[in-house]
Amino acid sequence: METEDSKFQFLIKNLIKGLAWFAVIIVAYLLVQKELNVYREQISKVGNNMFLLLTIFTVSEIVFGILPPEIFMLIWKTMGDPFVYTINLAILTFISYGAGVVGYFIGLKFSKLPGFRTIHERWLAPYDRQLRKYGGFLVIVGAVTPVPFSATCMLAGSVNLPFRQFLLITISRIVRFAFYGSLVWFSTSYQ
Secondary structure (H helix, E strand, C coil): CCCHHHHHHHHHHHHHHHHHHHHHHHHHHHHHHHHHHHCHHHHHHHHHCHHHHHHHHHHHHHCCCCCCHHHHHHHHHCCCCHHHHHHHHHHHHHHHHHHHHHHHHHHHHHCCCCCHHHHHHHHHHHHHHHHHHHCHHHHHHHHHCCCCHHHHHHHHHHCCCCHHHHHHHCHHHHHHHHHHHHHHHHHCCCC
């Protein structure tokens, strides 16, 4: 059986990887920021189209979290209004958390389908082993790092992780958005 120390080491190692990826995104943004100024008007038009952005984000969050939320944070950051940025960040957080819950139930229902065994053995078995080995720590890693959150939530549902435990663990997703959102705002504000 895995010790709490090795589970904690797994969490710390993946948190460091997540912060490294976040740093790459911020550095890339800072490097191309001058070029983005040329497109500021177009970016503002996209940023002002809340329905489009929130639809894209919602679909992404439900379907394996394809797009990093930081992209959306950076779009709204370029608009420069801290109040609007904070409101949009709160909306993204709510959508992401809700998409994780939807993902949990998709995994729960999907695991009961007849063809699930084949799919599980072919593609999900390694992740299933990791979830059983690291338990809620893997869900935390999915919630706070670039590991696709929705996929982690689907996996948690498919192995019947207790729902109350799942809800408590995924509160870390809210912490991630608050932390990364403030880092996006302050690390890109020195213009």
